[in-house]
Amino acid sequence: MLSQIPTWDAATAGVVLARLGPRPPLSFFTPAEEAAAGPLLDLLLARRHDDPPIPVLPVIDARLVAREFEGWRFADMPEDDEAWRRSLAALDEETKVRHEGRAFGQVTHGDRHRLLRHIQDLGSHDWYGMPAGHVWTLWSRYACTAYYAHPYAWEEIGFGGPAYPRGYLRLGRGTREPWENPPDEDPATETDL
Numbered sequence: 001m002l003s004q005i006p007t008w009d010a011a012t013a014g015v016v017l018a019r020l021g022p023r024p025p026l027s028f029f030t031p032a033e034e035a036a037a038g039p040l041l042d043l044l045l046a047r048r049h050d051d052p053p054i055p056v057l058p059v060i061d062a063r064l065v066a067r068e069f070e071g072w073r074f075a076d077m078p079e080d081d082e083a084w085r086r087s088l089a090a091l092d093e094e095t096k097v098r099h100e101g102r103a104f105g106q107v108t109h110g111d112r113h114r115l116l117r118h119i120q121d122l123g124s125h126d127w128y129g130m131p132a133g134h135v136w137t138l139w140s141r142y143a144c145t146a147y148y149a150h151p152y153a154w155e156e157i158g159f160g161g162p163a164y165p166r167g168y169l170r171l172g173r174g175t176r177e178p179w180e181n182p183p184d185e186d187p188a189t190e191t192d193l
Contacts (some may be wrong), residue, residue, distance in 0.1 A: 002151065002161075004160065004161050004162075004163075005017075005183055007166055008161075008162060009050045010047075012162050013097075016117075016151055016161065016162065019149065019151060020151060021060075021151050023058035023059075024058070024062075025057050026057070026061045027061065027065050028061045028062075028064040028065045029057070029061050029084075029088075030085075031066075032088075032092065032103070033084075033085065033089075033116075034057065035102070035103060035105035036088045036091050036104040036105055037057055037060075037088055038057055038105065039058045039104060039105050040088075040091065040104065040112075040116070040139065041057055041139075042110075043113060043116055043141050044139055044140060044143045045114075045143055045144075045147050045149075047165065050166070052152040053133055053152075053191065054146075054147055054150045054152050054153055055146075055150070056143060056146040056147050058141050058152075059144075059146035059149065059150075060084075060146050063142070064080065064081045066082060069082065070141070074131070074134045076130070076134065077130055077131070077134050077135075078137070080138065080142075083138050084142075086128065086129070086130065086143070087128075087135045087138065087139070088132065089128075090105045090127065090128035090129075090130075090135075091115075092104050093128070093129070094115060095107055095111075095112075095115060096170075098111075098115065099111060099169055113116075113168075117165060119132050119135065119136060120132070120133075120136055121179050123124075129169075142182075145157075160177065160180050164176065
């Protein structure tokens, strides 16, 4: 994907390369919120320790500092910045109740997974003053937006990057642009066995 940089205009190349560069320190999330949000995002995105480093938390942090919300929210939810603060505090509180005073970031991966499954299973029921399903949607949409904006994630899903200013020529399913190489392996044949 980065081999395509010479075909991009300066603005497009600047935006993509900035996503690969260093991020400023977090300024929205407190250290306690960061300790909960990091493992939460890793679970939501099924991230492993050996995956390429995609700065999901710093991207979300920057959006919340700038108050770059999506232009809508559920009527029964606070603004996104407040919803993040309240939901992370609730995540730590529920974990402390279930796990002898330990915070979300201090329990095992399995314990975190079970807690998130519980929250997801609550659906429209209340979870610390907010509908659990709406909290889940908040976390998921911010996590996915930050993750899939990064070039390393593009490669994971087979996106060759922006084709600006040249544009895309072949829009049909399963067709490749002249500059795209076929994958080394057919992903449909991969297994995790």
